[in-house]
Amino acid sequence: MLKVNSQKSKVIVILGPTASGKSSLAVKLAEKIHGEIVNADSRQVYKKMDIGTGKTDSLGSKIPHHLLDIVFPDKPFSLAQYQRLAFRAIDDILRRNKIPILVGGTGLYIRAVVDNLDIPKVKPNITLRQKLEKQTAAKLFSQLKKLDPKTAEIIDYHNKRRLLRALEVVLIKHTSFAELQKTKKPRYDILQIGLKTDRAILRQRIEKRFIQMIKNGLLEETKKLLKKYPANLPSMSGIGYLEIGQYLAGEISLQEAVNRAVSRTYQYAKRQTTWFKKDERIKWISKTSQAGKYILNFLKK
RNA sequence: GCCUGGGUAGCUCAGUGGUAGAGCGCAAGACUGAAAAUCUUGGCGUCGGCAGUCCGAUUCUGCCCCCAGGCA
Numbered sequence A: 001m002l003k004v005n006s007q008k009s010k011v012i013v014i015l016g017p018t019a020s021g022k023s024s025l026a027v028k029l030a031e032k033i034h035g036e037i038v039n040a041d042s043r044q045v046y047k048k049m050d051i052g053t054g055k056t057d058s059l060g061s062k063i064p065h066h067l068l069d070i071v072f073p074d075k076p077f078s079l080a081q082y083q084r085l086a087f088r089a090i091d092d093i094l095r096r097n098k099i100p101i102l103v104g105g106t107g108l109y110i111r112a113v114v115d116n117l118d119i120p121k122v123k124p125n126i127t128l129r130q131k132l133e134k135q136t137a138a139k140l141f142s143q144l145k146k147l148d149p150k151t152a153e154i155i156d157y158h159n160k161r162r163l164l165r166a167l168e169v170v171l172i173k174h175t176s177f178a179e180l181q182k183t184k185k186p187r188y189d190i191l192q193i194g195l196k197t198d199r200a201i202l203r204q205r206i207e208k209r210f211i212q213m214i215k216n217g218l219l220e221e222t223k224k225l226l227k228k229y230p231a232n233l234p235s236m237s238g239i240g241y242l243e244i245g246q247y248l249a250g251e252i253s254l255q256e257a258v259n260r261a262v263s264r265t266y267q268y269a270k271r272q273t274t275w276f277k278k279d280e281r282i283k284w285i286s287k288t289s290q291a292g293k294y295i296l297n298f299l300k301k
Numbered sequence B: 001g002c003c004u005g006g007g008u009a010g011c012u013c014a015g016u017g018g019u020a021g022a023g024c025g026c027a028a029g030a031c032u033g034a035a036a037a038u039c040u041u042g043g044c045g046u047c048g049g050c051a052g053u054c055c056g057a058u059u060c061u062g063c064c065c066c067c068a069g070g071c072a
Helices: A022-033 A079-095 A107-114 A126-133 A137-147 A149-154 A160-173 A199-215 A218-228 A241-248 A254-277 A288-300
Strands: A010-015 A035-039 A099-104 A189-195 A283-285
Touching (some): A010 A022, A010 A107, A010 A288, A022 A035, A022 A189, A022 A288, A107 A254, A137 A160, A189 A288, A199 A218, A199 A254, A283 A288
Parallel strands (some): A010 A099, A010 A189, A035 A099
């Protein structure tokens, strides 16, 4: 075991696209440095969704994992909620003199923790959203322009989801959405390690992994979930569940479901890569063995 | 062998007498209470082959090749 200069507030982040090997690196690391893992994956928070989200491995681990299985699939979950829970879990681990290792692929969730995002304190208002949802993006945009010209200038005006949120904030809080979006002082001293994987290899791994999920019982898991939860829930439209659901409904063949899920995962991996690319603080490694030197330095300083 | 429908972007297909488009895929990007979501940008491809008509053919005509269905 390493000698750890027990300073406060050190957090290690392991990030990267799906199927890049984050979890196994994190567990190895946790064993070595007396760490505990905090999940930063937006899908692994759901209960009963184990195989399809790739949570299965983590569940059997001896290393404590936090923020897995914290909400039922039909309950809404959000960034702000995640941030609160993550801070709580991290603080708890630190209090016990262990090292928190944040692991996941949801870039926005990681950023919320790392940069201590100040998320506008306006809860999602479902009724309002449903009402606004019916209008065209153009209409929503012109409305936003009137109410909050500052945000209108920088917003993605084709993107209804963004428009909805921006309008929600102005309508409820009467303050500009853009102005409310800030970052606060970082809470922790953070080292971010990114796992880099060649895209062609990643694609192969994704395919292999998905087939393995099916062998592990993804069809059964999906069937069980569909008995209890509607297919249109955000949780149920996750990669794998959606496609297997379509297969179970007789809409597509199993082969087609596999193809679609694999290619959707691959596209997702691309988006993750794009997101992380911008963060210059990330130390990229291509082999897990390369993490050691960064970790040592970080814990020593 | 005959009849019919069809051969156009990696795939599925739309379309036009003045050398072409969509969806998907693929590539790149955005992202502050739905983020495995949502959104933006990117299309010269012997328009199956050869010949003919025409100022001009992917579009019309003829022949040939290939595919699907029907009749023998």
